[in-house]
Amino acid sequence: MSIALPTPEDVEELLLSCRYGDVEDIQQFVDKFGPDPLATARDDNGNTVLHMQQGGRLICARRATDALDFLLPLLPASLLAARNNAGSTPLHWAALNSHLVVAQKLVQFQGGPGVDLIDIKNEAGRSPLGEAETVRWEEGAKWFVEVMNLDEKTKGEEELHPAEGLENVEVEIEDAEGQVARMTLGQTPSSTASDDKQTS
Numbered sequence: 001m002s003i004a005l006p007t008p009e010d011v012e013e014l015l016l017s018c019r020y021g022d023v024e025d026i027q028q029f030v031d032k033f034g035p036d037p038l039a040t041a042r043d044d045n046g047n048t049v050l051h052m053q054q055g056g057r058l059i060c061a062r063r064a065t066d067a068l069d070f071l072l073p074l075l076p077a078s079l080l081a082a083r084n085n086a087g088s089t090p091l092h093w094a095a096l097n098s099h100l101v102v103a104q105k106l107v108q109f110q111g112g113p114g115v116d117l118i119d120i121k122n123e124a125g126r127s128p129l130g131e132a133e134t135v136r137w138e139e140g141a142k143w144f145v146e147v148m149n150l151d152e153k154t155k156g157e158e159e160l161h162p163a164e165g166l167e168n169v170e171v172e173i174e175d176a177e178g179q180v181a182r183m184t185l186g187q188t189p190s191s192t193a194s195d196d197k198q199t200s
Contacts, residue, residue, distance in 0.1 A: 006033045011041045018052040021063030023070050035074040048082050050090035065101050077112040087122035095131040100140055107147065118148045
């Protein structure tokens with residue numbers, strides 16, 4: 001016996017159920033149509049079930065995580081990095097809506113893209129960390145910075161060793177947001193002290 005295909009109305013109902021964290025309704029959809037349509041369901045803006053799952057600020061955090069716990073094992077891991085029409089991933093939405101537990105589950109999902117999700121930029125040029133900073137979500141921004149992969153960004157810095165006697169070599173390091181930090185390598189304690197006197 002073949003499983004019925006969902007109609008556009010069925011998909012719309014599914015996305016609404018995901019938006020409001022109605023696990024029972026999501027379960028009924030899966031029972032009727034199987035899990036495959038979950039991966040292809042999109043609204044008019046290209047949002048997936050994972051975007052919709054934590055799309056609203058008013059959704060209860062418990063319901064959001066319950067729905068996410070139900071959905072994640074049924075979805076291909078690639079859906080965690082799926083972008084909507086604005087180039088935003090589900091993690092962008094979690095950041096915009098200050099959903100820490102949801103953000104953590106998306107990043108920590110076994111077999112998913114992991115911390116690489118934090119570096120994906122949307123059409124506005126913002127990563128999920130950038131979105132967290134935009135909405136002044138300090139708790140989320142702090143967590144993103146704690147777990148994000150800085151190895152590649154700092155590798156060049158770690159491998160720079162000023163030659164003997166070479167002082168005050170300035171390097172620039174660009175973060176995921178395109179912000180540039182400048183630092184001076186090879187500065188001796190005496191030159192630092194004299195610089196401090198000049199600036200005070």
